[in-house]
Amino acid sequence: MALERTFSIIKPDATRRNITGKVLSYIEAAGLRVVAQKRLHLTKDQAEGFYAVHKERPFFNDLVSFMISGPVVVQVLEGENAVAKYREVMGATNPANAAEGTIRKDLAESIEANSVHGSDAPETAAEEIAYFFKDEEIVG
Numbered sequence: 001m002a003l004e005r006t007f008s009i010i011k012p013d014a015t016r017r018n019i020t021g022k023v024l025s026y027i028e029a030a031g032l033r034v035v036a037q038k039r040l041h042l043t044k045d046q047a048e049g050f051y052a053v054h055k056e057r058p059f060f061n062d063l064v065s066f067m068i069s070g071p072v073v074v075q076v077l078e079g080e081n082a083v084a085k086y087r088e089v090m091g092a093t094n095p096a097n098a099a100e101g102t103i104r105k106d107l108a109e110s111i112e113a114n115s116v117h118g119s120d121a122p123e124t125a126a127e128e129i130a131y132f133f134k135d136e137e138i139v140g
């Protein structure tokens, strides 16, 4: 199968607890490679733009506030079936429903502060990667 790329965010609850390396260990154990990575503090505009698809949802304002509450680590992950594989490694949105051994089951704090974001489809992945990275910043 061809290599695929997905977009990941290690969220502020994880940077606050200094467990970005722990999150990364799940990613690498799943056979995904980090081919681009940077730490940044999202602006309100960036966070609102990134989550624009959720702007009518009741949790939108809280989600944006949470995402700008501390630094994040944005990443491009590469591997076979990377989009679906990362969703599997992340686990369900609500850590209470996440499967054993997933990032969210083991590390997340709540349905909002759930430690990681991962693209939900290859098309979304391409858009999300382009939102944060230039082509030359991705080294496969």
Ligand code: IDP
Binding pocket: 059, 063, 092, 093, 111, 112, 113, 114, 116, 117, 118, 120
């Ligand atoms: P996903 O991150 O598992 O793809 P989405 O439904 O796309 O889940 O939601 C985006 C993010 O919004 C979640 O990761 C979580 O941080 C937050 N979120 C989703 N549902 C709720 C909720 O019911 N209350 C608070 N925050 C939520």
